[in-house]
Amino acid sequence: MLACAACPACLATLTQLLSLVGVSLALDEGLHHRLTAAALVTSVAVGGWRSWRSGRAGPLLFALAGSALVALGHALGELHAIECSGMAVLLAGGLSEHWRRASNGPFRTSS
Numbered sequence: 001m002l003a004c005a006a007c008p009a010c011l012a013t014l015t016q017l018l019s020l021v022g023v024s025l026a027l028d029e030g031l032h033h034r035l036t037a038a039a040l041v042t043s044v045a046v047g048g049w050r051s052w053r054s055g056r057a058g059p060l061l062f063a064l065a066g067s068a069l070v071a072l073g074h075a076l077g078e079l080h081a082i083e084c085s086g087m088a089v090l091l092a093g094g095l096s097e098h099w100r101r102a103s104n105g106p107f108r109t110s111s
Contacts, residue, residue, distance in 0.1 A: 036074060040067040043090055050097055062093025 047063025069086025073079045 033074070036070070040070060043067055047093065054100075059093060059097050062089060062096070066090035066093060 044060070044063045044067050047060040050059035051057055051061075066086045066089035069089060070083050071086075073081075073083030073086060076082065
């Protein structure tokens, strides 16, 4: 999920929203790459922690796969389709973990 905080589309949207209230935000390419790396490392760390706590490999696998896709998209010259796929995998991992922990699950109804 944190990768979204450093993705180009999200930052562009955030910059536009902040400019509406008079706040300026300028990022150079180096800072963008450092923010992306920090977000991906954090996602993998949280996925590892959740896997350790739950005894399931799923959260770590989602985090590793999503982070690898985002990093690959950046390394291959800003291939946005691969980056967006990685963010979708990270989002799917977070949502699946949330739904797993929910008491009634995402699609069950109370009887």
